Amino acid sequence: MATIEASQAVPQTTSELSAIVEGVRRGDDRRIGRRALGALVLMLEHPHRAAVQNISQIAKETNVDPSTLTRLGQRLGFSGFTELQEVFRRHVAERGLFYSSQTQGLIERNHPGAANGFQDLANEEVGRLLETVAGLDEEEVRRAAELICNAEVVYVMGLRATHAVAYFFTSFASFLRPRIFMLGTSGAAIAEEMAQITDKDVFVPVSFRPYTQITVDACSAMMKRGIPIVSLTDLSSPIAGEGPSHVTLRARGPFYFSSAASNFFVAQILLSAVAQQLGETAINHMGNVETLLKELSIETE
Incomplete structure (x- = not known):
């Protein structure tokens, strides 16, 4: 054959x-x-x-x-x-x-x-997680974390359904290091926010099929300007790229409410790598955040 x-x-x-x-x-x-x-x-x-x-x-x-x-x-x-x-x-x-x-x-x-509808759904998600893990390159994850750790400012962009993944990443990354911002949430036009990004920063676009066109266009604009990029996306994505200043981490499987675990998992893997690289610096920053959370009575037991 x-x-x-x-x-x-x-x-x-x-x-x-x-x-x-x-x-x-x-x-x-x-x-x-x-x-x-x-x-x-x-x-x-x-x-x-x-x-x-x-x-x-x-x-x-x-x-x-x-x-x-x-x-x-x-x-x-x-x-x-x-x-x-x-x-x-x-x-x-x-x-x-x-x-x-x-x-x-x-x-x-x-x-x-x-029969076994929920069990089948769980098994399907586990399978996607395992495929995602198998498809991740440890060196690529390390490089992505390095770009985020060394950047002066980290700008995250995730619109429509992928806003949830972008917000998840931004929230926990803000515990690990200062100056993490989400684009499109300040009330200003995205173009005005993006105009502040320099080659000393890093742009983190988050987009899964079906892709949001403005995220695709924003990624292209950042590429033209030589801005370091860490893309969180999927297979055959228009925001994917390779090179010393563009790393792509991919989830396996479609993104929707019945199939989202692998997409959040990619963000979680990156957060873990960032924490490991920052080490004591991350612990110190997290301590400052936790102190303010307590002083402002934001969290409770």
């Missing part, structure tokens, strides 16, 4: 996947197994379900083992099934049906009488 040749591009759209199916049927050298091909055909016939269901659910619906779907992704040039599923998630997001598709999948999993 032949695998995809190195010279052939990895498919990025459902149209390209459909072309591969036709090519396999004609006997091209992109051959995949009969059962795997049947599974891919069913996924293409129901792209919204393929975008939101987990690998076990898709395997059950397509009558194959989950390992068959993993090998299918690899034979198409991906690292595994998760990256193949990203093609379907992009397809859904581009058509403006991301939220309704996610909710439809949640309803179908947990309808009255469904």
